[in-house]
Amino acid sequence: MRAKRTALNTVKYLILIILSIVSVFPFFFMIVGMTNNSVAITGGSLHFGSLLADNFKHLFASELDFVGSLKNSAIIAVVTTAVALCLSSLAGYGFEIYKTRRSENIFNFLLLSMMVPFAALMIPLYRMFSKLSGTPFQIFGVNSFYAVIIPTMTTAFLIFFFRQNAKSFPKELVESARLDGLSEFQIFTHIYMPVSKNAYSAAAIITFMTSWNNYLWPLVVLQSPEKRTVPLVLSAMGASYTPDYGMMMCGIVLSTIPTALLFFFMQKNFVQGMLGSVKG
């Protein structure tokens, strides 16, 4: 019996070890790549080289302005995350707490919008934003950060996510708060929000990551080079007959750090949030 269990465990761990090697290897290759030149990287070298400082120097000296793009990405990701959390949680909470037949219909319609791929929306969206030029709303038009942020500010997914969370939120709390004389908005800010901290963390990680990695829409809507976000700059670096992979690896590692950090700090909340826990 015991022998059988040990054997089973060995197999289990073997599989886990293999899987973890498979998932860690790209990161390892990326970090080794930071210290090598293009020839070594394309040759598949797994030895640490001595070019780390050079690669970083090239990265910061590159005319593609990597540092500027980090700044742009940070502004866009932080604003998107903050706004998206506020709006989507309000919406999700509202759909659950003030349920009517009509609101249910609207909600279902909203869910349908998840089925439309972004590629199909892109051209009409671009048209809308480009029509803003010449109107008083010009600052929201193409080539502004607003144009990147606004379409991603609320997503059906996030609203759905917060609604699911609000479902497990005890309605008795709302009722007793009403009796205690709190206004509806206060119930949301004083009771629902603190209790749903984990949901907020999970949503924050997801939104931040999506926004940080967003490629297609910023690519299309941002024009001036000084407004480019990190993925756009990395893409421009790679498009060369003789790309400098060492420099790119440094850029990629740097651009991975913010999401990695966010995830590490909020990991515990994230897992609980995804499980829909309401323990504050």
Place this chain on the structure above:
Amino acid sequence: MKKFRFKRLLLAAAAVTATVLLAACSSSKGSSSSSTSKDNKTLTVWCWDETYNTPAVKDAIKQYKKENGKQKVKVVTMAQDDIVQKLNTVLSSGGSKGLPNIVLIEDYRIQSYLKAYPDAFADLSSISKKGNFSSYKSAVNTVDGKTYGVPFDSGVAGLFYRTDLIKQAGYTDADMQNLTWDKYIEIGKQVKAKTGKAMLSLDPSDLGLIRIMMQSAGSWYTKSDGKTVNIQNNTALKQSISLYKQMMDAGIVEKVSGWDAGVAAVQKGQVASAPTGAWYSSTIQGAKDQSGKWKIAQIPRISENSKSVNASSIGGGGWYVIKGVGNVAGAKDFLGKTFASSPALIDQLAKDIGAVGTLKDAKSGANYKAAYPFYSNQKVFEDLLSWSNKVPEVNYGSSTYQIEDVMKDPVQSILKGQNINTVLKNAQAQAESAVQ
């Protein structure tokens, strides 16, 4: 207590949001006036590759200043796929807002833009004179007799080869001139037998070599109207694919996956030759230890095809002006004084980025007359430019890449031994529905 902390956090978040929103707002205000307005004097140029096309535009700007040009010009580097994506989205949304004044477009793609958005591009006939450039370039940028582009780099194909390995196999430089592909394969077998090295590296999913062979016979995936799919009864294509298969079967090919692996094979000295575009030169020169061991010969021809010549092309691009962005006159002035007419600039580009021009007058430039130690003192630019002038004219049509996507699987089936006629018959039908 916990609740209180959370509230403070929220407040902080709100404060950050507000500040950032304000900052974003002010910064976007600041630059929107400088980069989007139509009467702006600064011309914007989009191109890809920071080590190739971008320095080319910078050289052009210097040249333009020497000619006392009045326009200010700014260059923006982007991935080629990104440029394509942006052009597609913006042009199909019915405008041109946000596009640059001048954009670099690959020869294989331009016809589809000119056909789909006929009013988007400015007529450059007045500055881009047909007779001044390699003639195959004008087949690419002309619609209804009007020229829409200024040709830039030549994609003229050459056979880069290692003199030392060829010698070991028992051949001389003279043997490498005016080759046929049959002879090339024969030499390859000797190279393999005597040196153990492959004759060339090929990525089976990249059909560039087949394109080179086809164009050497003046043929393409589509007929000369650029629309009618021409696969099933295309003799040159059939001959090219069977040569491709012969190479694979002869065991002279180092199979690689992806562009980088091909580069690595050359730089590590694993292959004796590389039949490819002139732009490959700077990549090969990355292997400094192989200096003096390389030479470039004309690309081989298809012996069974009487139309096939020892000249072909792969890649290459041209400059196009987008009408709706405004300041067309300024953009024409810039291109007219630089890429369209200046042999001095084209000569400079040979030195700075190793680009072979398509401007015929460039052949008298110092760098075109120079002998290059890396290539065993061959006058490579002079040779490449003279071959460029012999490349057969081909209309690439609007769907080269779509058809090539269709062609990848059929070519694999043929390599595995299926009957070429049946496979191509099916491919014809598939390609026809793909380009509908």
